[in-house]
Amino acid sequence: MGEIIRANVFTKINAILGVLLVLVLVAGSPIDGMFGLLIIANSGIGIIQEIRAKRTLDQLAIVSQAKPTVRRDGVATQVSPADVVLDDLIELGPGDQIVVDGEVEEASALEVDESLLTGEADPIDKAVGAPVMSGSFVVSGSGAYRATKVGRDAYAAKLAEEASKFTLVKSELRSGIDKILTFITYLLIPAGLLSIYNQLVSSKESWRPAVTGMVAALVPMVPEGLVLMTSIAFAVGVIRLGKRQCLVQELPAIEGLARVDVVCADKTGTLTENGMRVAEVIALDGFDDGQVRKVLGALASDDPRPNASVAAIAEDMPDTPGWTSTAVAPFSSAKKWSGISYGQEGNWLLGAPDVLLDPSSATAERAEELGARGLRVLLLARSDRPVDAADAPGTVDPAALVVLEQKVRPDAKETLEYFADQHVAVKVISGDNAVSVGAVASTLGLPGGDHPIDARKLPDDPAQLADVVADNTTFGRVRPDQKRAMVTALQSRGHTVAMTGDGVNDVLALKDADIGVAMGAGSPATRAVAQIVLLDNKFATLPYVVGEGRRVIGNIERVSNLFLTKTVYSVLLAFLVGVAGVGSQIFGYDPIGYPFLPRHVTIAAWFTIGIPAFVLSLAPNNERARSGFVGRVMRLAVPSGVVIGVATFIAYLIAYAGPEATETQKVQASTTALITLIMIAMWVLALVARPFVWWKYLLIGGSVAAYVALFSIPFTREFFKLDPSNPRLTTAALVCGAVGIVLVEAAWLVQSRRARTLVTESVS
Structure with a gap:
């Protein structure tokens, strides 16, 4: 709990906004400090959603955890791993996970796999007196061992503790966002310094308006909601899947399964x-x-x-x-x-x-x-x-x-059809007789089920094995080491592979697959190594997991487009105003201050980014996940941001009446620039929201109506310092906005045509 609170409160973005808030308050303009509410909103929403997700994970983890059979006073009972104490005698059977360190007391042909600890896949014979380590599992035989290390001293306890944490590590999506934020940071430094210089030196304004102008220039550069929306999308994904009895032991697995293009399924317990x-x-x-x-x-x-x-x-x-x-x-x-x-x-x-x-x-x-x-x-x-x-x-x-x-399973055929529609190949890999496996696969309509491959005839050469696995769908008499080799062979051909299974013979393949999916009724060992556990034991739950991953990735990409467009136009506008201000000192023309107050950039973000982004981040989205997230986002955000920044600057220049302008003229100039910015930003929102459905029309229509109200109602016009009453300037704003909309649409069409070409090439 404390870790989640600290992670959401003490962030770099909150620190930047906090410093800027202090500056605005010192300048005596608390109304312009409304962006400070973002600190509370970002932290509060993030904390609430992550705590909900953690509770969901913890509750499901308790259901899923291995319960060792402990013999006390001659009576065998199942207990939680946390309740195992020193000198407990713990019974073992095939598929059982060894939950604490110990020493073998009884053994009947007992073989233990320690690959999770050592990487060595060959099972090890364990006689009486032999040590066993937590994190390993029984391959065959039976026996009992006495606990010698428990609690935090045992390796398995550390594994369990890490598995139940709410974490977002090793995520391609998050790493892409980190790259984008790093790039933005490099832009913020020169843009920020130039804005500070322009407002405090070049504009020749008194220090109070100069400070508020400087803050107005810096605040929109910070993509304050991007990381928040990413965290919320993942957290909500965990909660939604938890309601379907799906335990996500590693959160990036939601994203990873959305990228999967091959599913390797065991027959027994899966199909x-x-x-x-x-x-x-x-x-x-x-x-x-x-x-x-x-x-x-x-x-x-x-x-x-x-x-x-x-x-x-x-x-x-x-x-x-x-x-x-x-x-x-x-x-x-x-x-x-x-x-x-x-x-x-x-x-x-x-x-x-x-x-x-x-x-x-x-x-x-x-x-x-x-x-x-x-x-x-x-x-x-x-x-x-x-x-x-x-x-x-x-x-x-x-x-x-x-x-x-x-x-x-009555839902197996429908599940296979779903994957076929989504261009996800399914390989049935089973230890059963190949003909029997083929009969089941054929019953379910799996292509290639009528000519199953006996794995005893598979080549040992990795390249030849990859050819056979790629060209066929149904395999029988597959040994555990062959399952692992087949997964590796598929990965060598560039596939992202998910492996499903429930038996101890699936552990090696589950461990090496990009995404391991275990059945809740499967062996404790399979549940321990899998990233996703289907507690309802239904193969049909997988499409929901894939759909949730696609929702997360697709929506975060949409949201990223909005936030990065804002950052690009804010940085560019700051550069243009700053360069113009420096030029005024060199060439002697009238200095130019930043066109907006902090309250202006706050309301500009309310209905073009803030509320719409939150709604879009939680909306249904079944677009197939593709690599190249950073490139796609930047190809839309950069041209859109450039168009908005340039159009807004031109509109401001048209309306700007010089440093000696009256207060009314200054407000009208700011309003002119703001109308242009909002018009084009609303069009970017409409582009990102495509394809349209009824609720998206309602979302965009509501945003437009909200801005019409802000610019029309006397109270809000006075409160936010808006004045669209000058017909000439308002017409100029509308024209600049219309030209910007045409340019943004053109850039979008070029990008969409390129994206369709890439998708066609990848599918073919």
């Missing part, structure tokens, strides 16, 4: 629902149905951490023979099978038919036919050696085919 059911058990030659079910019941009941397939078998076959196991081989995504040895009762395997059998065998072909219908098929087989033998599985004798039904 299909997590739950399965046993559809059929087909006993093979030499084995009867009763024997097969007895073995399956034993394997399912003796698995301490069953996956979705084994859980479905356990639900269908709850009876167990009570055999005693002599060896265990837990399932892993690399070998695609698990097994338990029961001494005289035999060594039994449960795994992928096309891995355990010769693919040309009759049983493997039958499993392939079932898989082609979109069914998951497991093979129950007897082995001639213990399952933990170095050369396991050895000779395999097939006993039965277990057919499992997976339900395709």
Whole structure:
């Protein structure tokens, strides 16, 4: 909370405005200090929105966080990571994240992946007595470890603390805005010095009007709302996605997903629902149905951490023979099978038919036919050696085919169609049988689903792999290391890749993808490495996340155009007035002061930038995100700002009556310049707001009506020192404004035509 308040109050922009406010108050013109309200507004709105966003993040993070199973007094209970204390005995299973540092007390074929700590992807065997570090996760096997470091001493606690912070680091959008602000800073220094010199020396005015003129020149140069609107857009994005049960663990992920052009999706848990059911058990030659079910019941009941397939078998076959196991081989995504040895009762395997059998065998072909219908098929087989033998599985004798039904998510097809419409390619990358994966992909209408690729045949050469992955959409029997390699291959071709998944086999790919998206019901390890967690477990939520990212990026670009146009015309106008003032000393003509009071530049920004920018920053926007943010903004803002600055200066010169002018003449000159500025700035707002819908017409119409009221109502005319009563000068202002509008529109048309050409080239 304190960090958010400090970050919004103690800013460079607030400091600049604060100093200028003090100068205006010292000069005795509190009315001209209205821009000081921007300090309160910027800070207050920013604080409120960021606190709301942080609370949303914190609440969702609590829901999403891994809850380790702790054994206390012989009873196993799930607790929050913060509640783990020294010497707690914590149980482990496949996919579990190790939340505190500790030492292994129990181990059954326990393998741990420490790639998040060391970068080494190969799993490490952990025997009793071996150390385990928080931030790693279990790949296969089971066991328990005793906590030796907890709280802030544990690495995972630091990770969790950083993940839940409201931060805007590593954002392409923010880095672009920082570049723009740096450029503006370089312009502000000479423009500011020239304005100060002109107002205090060249204009030969008394010090009070000179100070107010100097402040009026400097205030509009500061893009005071640009950073604020960016923060608000991100914060509102987090809140909106939070309402859809989407946890954004790193805020730039909202922006990043909007730039994604390839989505790599796992099949199980993403395109299909997590739950399965046993559809059929087909006993093979030499084995009867009763024997097969007895073995399956034993394997399912003796698995301490069953996956979705084994859980479905356990639900269908709850009876167990009570055999005693002599060896265990837990399932892993690399070998695609698990097994338990029961001494005289035999060594039994449960795994992928096309891995355990010769693919040309009759049983493997039958499993392939079932898989082609979109069914998951497991093979129950007897082995001639213990399952933990170095050369396991050895000779395999097939006993039965277990057919499992997976339900395709009802919203998966619509989601894939959305990505196709948005020119985002979808790659289905699964560890399941390739034919089964292809059947599901074809059911959903995914192009290329009818010719899936078996990942065991993929080339190892990165360049060749990139070719295959680019040309195909559906892949089966993909190992975890291959998923990671495929993501890297796509990135090598310039793609921005999002990876979705829910299992421990997806962790490596999630970690290396540009954007990792985990399902809330997935393993704790996947949720730990992902930037976005879909707590509702719906793949269909992704389009909303993409849409929110596009809204943020597109609207910030619009808002940036407005603020930077104001900065450009303010800097240029200050330069023109300053150069004219210096020239008056050299060539002896009448000196020229700055045309506006601070109250004038304040009202000029109210309805051309301030209120419209706030509305536009929160509006719907589904334009596809593109690189080149800085260039596009500057190509519109610079010519528009130049036109406004020059036209305003010309209008002021037409109306300027010299240093000996009466107060009425000075007010009329300022009003003339202000009318020209507002006219062209309103047109820039209309350009930025395109394409028009009803509420944008209302926004622009309301802004025009507000200015008509300010210039018409006697009270506001007196309060803001406005006088449009001189027909000649007002006509001159309107003409200058009209010419400026034509020039701005021409610049916009040139820019729009260039942008359309670039978009066409990028799509093709």
